[in-house]
Amino acid sequence: MRERINLLKDYQDAANQLRDVIPLAKFKSQKWRLVAVSRDGLDIANKLRGKLDNKINFLFSESIYAPNNEECEIARVSEGEEIVINENLVDSFGIKYDYIYGEAHRKHEEKILSYIYQYRKGKPFESVKDEVVLLVDNGSESGLKFMTALKAVLSQKPKAVYIAVPVIPSDVLESLEPFCDDIFFLYDIDDYVETSIYYESIEYISEDKIEEILGE
Known part of the structure; x- marks a missing residue:
């Protein structure tokens, strides 16, 4: 290094x-x-x-990581639930898109919405x-x-x-x-x-x- x-x-x-x-x-x-x-x-x-x-x-946005690897970011979801995917990593690891969409929804509900309420008092972007x-x-x-x-x-x-x-x-x-x-x-x-x-x-x-x- x-x-x-x-x-x-x-x-x-x-x-x-x-x-x-x-x-x-x-x-x-x-x-x-x-x-x-x-x-x-x-x-x-x-x-x-x-x-x-x-x-x-x-x-606000949150990382979506590869299954069983919390250091490998494969996608990201925004507070409007827009998702950007690293297609190369997803294809290389054979990750299913259902997993990504499921994780995106979970991160949005569990984390991003809490940020919006904490820092913007629930107001949208x-x-x-x-x-x-x-x-x-x-x-x-x-x-x-x-x-x-x-x-x-x-x-x-x-x-x-x-x-x-x-x-x-x-x-x-x-x-x-x-x-x-x-x-x-x-x-x-x-x-x-x-x-x-x-x-x-x-x-x-x-x-x-x-x-x-x-x-x-």
């Missing part, structure tokens, strides 16, 4: 550097909507927004129809999280959809590009390992902090 590579100090550093590659002037003129796809992405989105009044939301959306995360190992968010957001017919992510695998970058208007990133990495090694430190974002950000 490669040695730890600290490309970024922390999420504040990542947000500061992303500001140099994102056209922030358009935030005021177009009222971009920031949509986090993870709790870490929410922290970066909040730091990226700074004192601007752009809205922030959290699009606010429509982004005809709006400019910026999807944000701290990194991306497989691209499934972003792809699930894209599927959910694009179904609402936004004006445009962008992605902001500090570090991203080169192959994931290529796979996501056709589905969004642009991707703002700092590092695309050929031999991506896992997101955490690219930060010197990662601050845990508490439940209270999530509720505070989403309640603003």
Whole structure:
């Protein structure tokens, strides 16, 4: 395994550097909507927004793992029950789609709905129809999280959809590009390992902090 590579100090550093590659002037003129796809992405989105009044939301999703292997993500389900499947893994392991759909429904009922009630007081994801959306995360190992968010957001017919992510695998970058208007990133990495090694430190974002950000 490669040695730890600290490309970024922390999420504040990542947000500061992303500001140099994102056209922030358009935030005021177009009222971009920031949509986090993870709790870490929410922290970066909040730091990226700074004192601007752009809205922030959290699009919840959950991983679906291979049977008897909780480290192998084969699909992902969003709060609108959109499902994105890693077809190569599913075919390789001979996993039945009934299993995936069953797990997707279970994760939605048991986990995602609880997040919606906890963090949004039961309110559904606010429509982004005809709006400019910026999807944000701290990194991306497989691209499934972003792809699930894209599927959910694009179904609402936004004006445009962008992605902001500090570090991203080169192959994931290529796979996501056709589905969004642009991707703002700092590092695309050929031999991506896992997101955490690219930060010197990662601050845990508490439940209270999530509720505070989403309640603003």
